[in-house]
Amino acid sequence: MKKILLAGAALTALTAAAQAESHMSEVKIGILLGFTGPIESLTPSMAASAELAIDEVNESGKLLGGAKVSAVRADSTCVDSGAATAAAERMITSDGVKAIMGADCSGVTGAVLTNVAVPNGMVMISPSATSPGLSEVEDNGLFFRTSPSDARQGVVMTEALMDMGVKSVALTYTNNDYGKGLADSFQQAFEDAGGEVTISAAHEDGKADYSAEVGALASAGGDLLVVAGYVDQGGAGIIRGALDTGAFDRFHLPDGMIGAALEENFGDELDGSTGQVPGTDSPGAAKFAELVGSAFDPTGPYAGESYDAAALMMLAMEAAKSAEPGDYSVKITEVANAPGEKIYPGELGKALELLAGGTEIDYVGATNVELIEPGEASGSYREIKFEDGKMATTGYR
DSSP states (O other): HHHHHHHHHHHHHHHHHHHHHHHHHHEEEEEOOOOSSSTTTTTTHHHHHHHHHHHHHHHHHHGGGGEEEEEEEEEEESSSSSHHHHHHHHIIIIIOSSSSEOOHHHHHHHHHHIIIIIIOOOEEESSSSSGGGGGSSSOOEEESSSSSHHHHHHHHHHHHHHHTTTTEEEEEESSHHHHHHHHHHHHHHHHHHOOOEEEEEETTTSSSSOOHHHHHHHOHHHHHHHHESOOTTTHHHHHHHHHHHOOOSOOEEEGGOOOOHHHHHHGGGGGTTTEEEEEOSSSHHHHHHOOOOOOTTTSSTTTTHHHHHHHHHHHHHHHHHHHHHHHGGGGGGHHSSSSEEOOOOOOHHHHHHHHHTOEEHHHHETTTTTEEEHHHHHOOEEEEEEETTTTEEEEOO
């Protein structure tokens, strides 16, 4: 009987060890983006970019001695904080993710960070949450972003408009953390540079008629209209109302308004209008485009930033020799910045091999990644002008 009990105990121990080994052989990364809502036309390429990095790591077989990574998608909605936090909770408690690539929009990102990520000790890297307010959130060193803060975008917008000779603008923004943060940042920078903001007015998303908002903007006037909104929501409604009534025929559009839907919905009606979105003409951007091929648009808003966010998580895991957030969070900035061998898109397997051998890396990635405190990208912007119904890149700033 004693031998049977010992044999049973040994079998139980072996089974537990096998289960533990099986568990460790898979690392799940959550992809929390607004697959529905006001930026739903942008998120397919963002998710595909993150999954491209995951596929690249899996093909190398070099993460943590051969661990496989799987993606778990969930919908942030971009605007419903309750839905986003519930989705993040499910990712952690039910799916067992070890990292969250996301969220996307600033309001839901802040809610998930405060209510889910920090209490659960979960790392988040957002590719697109740009509110300056996120820099001030107590995140316990768990939150990073591969897109620059809108404090920077406000300055970039001002420089671009001043270079174009624009002296006065009307300004409308979507009534949430992203819109208000960007509007305030831009207004301060523009007025400090000697420009005039004739009106700064919020608009709500989801309305069928924006004639009242457009009327107020038209009354205030300006050389052009700045629309800090969403390409699939109220921002597009404001533009349509302004064009139809003749209130404005020239616009300047920040990152949330830049997307293929603009070309589809307005065509050459936007000719002469301008804008900017995070982007770089670095060697990494070209390598990313080559890696993507024809799978999706590699120059789409936040595509490169999404690839970089997922890549940084996995490289940090290798640097820490652990997929536990509490272990690898301290390695993210280390692998992102100099010193070390420069790593570009398509080189994640090489990077994992270097890290496994104790060699430092400097992840450049698709967007020329450089993380500054507190865990956000220094950032550069791709400048855009609408010509013949298409968005043309005119430079970088």
